[in-house]
Amino acid sequence: MVTLSPKSNQKILLELKGVKKYFPIKGGILKRVQGHVKAVEDVSLHLFEGESLGVVGESGCGKSTLGRAILGLEELTEGKIHFRDEEIQDLKRKEKLKFVKEMQMIFQDPYASLNPRQRIGHALEEVFTMHTNMSAKEKRASVVDLLHEVGLKEEHFDRYPHEFSGGQRQRIGIARAIALNPSFVICDEAVSALDVSVQAQVLKLLKTLQEKYQLSYLFISHDLGVVRYFCDRVLVMYLGNTVELGTVKGLFANPLHPYTQALLSAIPRPSVHTNTKRIRLQGDLPNPANPPSGCPFHTRCPIAQEVCKVDKPAWQEVEPAHFAACHFAGTKI
């Protein structure tokens, strides 16, 4: 299957083939496995060098699990992950080390991963201590460079985490992620906890760094506005399944899956002139431990037919470089 990339002749950096991650649910006195949470269900896709791929969907749909699986933080239930043509899902700790430098993650709350009693400069120096053999002087110089790179100052070197604002802490998280010159960074709700004004600052910074260092991002967010602004392509997930993937332009202009259509129309627009017809989904998200038969979306889908309750729709390239899993993909609701 040939897939056109948004910017043609881009190289594939990362490829997922049939990736599954199930979490066992244990119960009873004997703690026997009673079932599975199907957090990620059969995901296949690739990520191009230098692109930002957005991952959106409602809480619990498997976005973070997908990210953690790529980084090797979750053992796969099934499937393969290739990074620069090398299969990485089964690598042992030692072999993995060279990929640790290349693949990094930025979290929603960098504060949680910072030691409150350690000066920020020293926390950042540790990254170099672990992965390089720089001298103390070189390390300090590199950290100061990093601080400048993310819009902080040398004077911040000696401060403690609590002395920073939320936006500044997120800059520190970014500094740590880019310290070793990675080629791939997963941003898991990296700007979600920030005020819009500060969020805009951090988004700009991430974009600047991407251009400068040719970074690829997997950008996990529940905010479609941010994804539209930030990403080249976007993946929509529902209950662990990929339901649609396309270029930001193609997908926003012509959402093929009914869930994507509903999601897009549910977003409150910051304008008093929108007259778009609102599609209101009824009901709650089903339990991922007990997903519906057939199409996972059929219990809330306004256009579901009998076939949807029985047959799981296949993942198909409906238009060039635009994928969806729906028996009636392209039907407008």
Add this chain to the structure above:
Amino acid sequence: METLLEVNHLVTEFRTAEGNVQAVRDVSFSIAKGETLCIVGESGCGKSITSLSVIGLLPSNGKIASGEVKYEGKPIHDLPYEELRKMRGTKISMIFQEPMTALNPVLTVGYQLREPLILHHKISKNEATKQGIELLKQVGIPYPEKRMNQYPHELSGGMRQRVMIAIALACHPGLLIADEPTTALDVTIQAQILDLINDLKEKLNMGVMMITHDMGVVAEVADRVMVMYAGKKVEEGSVQEIFDHPKHPYTIGLLNSVPNIDDPDFELEPIPGSLPSLQENIQGCRFHPRCKFAMDKCRELTPPEFKTDEGHVVSCWLHEEVEEVKHGHLVAQI
């Protein structure tokens, strides 16, 4: 329209290790029956403290230092505790971002719904159960009879938020205060809850004070908008005015910071810097260190409120002359 709530020159202070600090600085606004006022601004600007001052639920180290809060014309900011408590639920109700903080985890939904009804309306348990089921129906909860016997943790996030709204509405309050009621919810569920609040407001002619940081939510539900910055009201106007003719550089900055989902070419223009801490003493306009239009005057003198014909209020020196030219007359009040 009939005025429901009136807040005049509200100042709310906290006692802290570093001395007294003001979280709300001379804020005035009003809400009419059947009207939704949205309060927006960055985290820490005083939105929640403003609303907690209104309903009398300030943290123990906080107090209203001056100013007044009037409900249907009667001052309520200095009511004794017992009377304030009676007023809560029957006149003013509040819902929060995280329903689990307001719901009691060891009591059934039914118990928590019946309690205020029995307390305030002096009705029998059976009658309260009937009304409780009715309320759950009203907020769109399927199988309400079954839900009455369930505990909060057995419900989804959206469902819990609905239960909290049902409890808040049990005694037909005139004013509903909603502090980020949908922030923790997914967009498709958020849309359901916002529709619900809008419907109920119209049906019951309630006043709604909605706190949010989401400009999209504001555009969806507000009749009027109040923008706060560092404890002060910096702008207030109808929702149309705020979105189409924002005047304060801070409001403009907020609007330019939100990616526009319908416009792929929209460029973000962040506001530089961040909100000052409460301890920080800032001479002149509190926004001037982050304002790209700041003039000498802004660094020296606090801008008063300038009013336009459209009922648009803005505290910014830029609008001193602009407004005079445009609207002929202008009221400056301090």
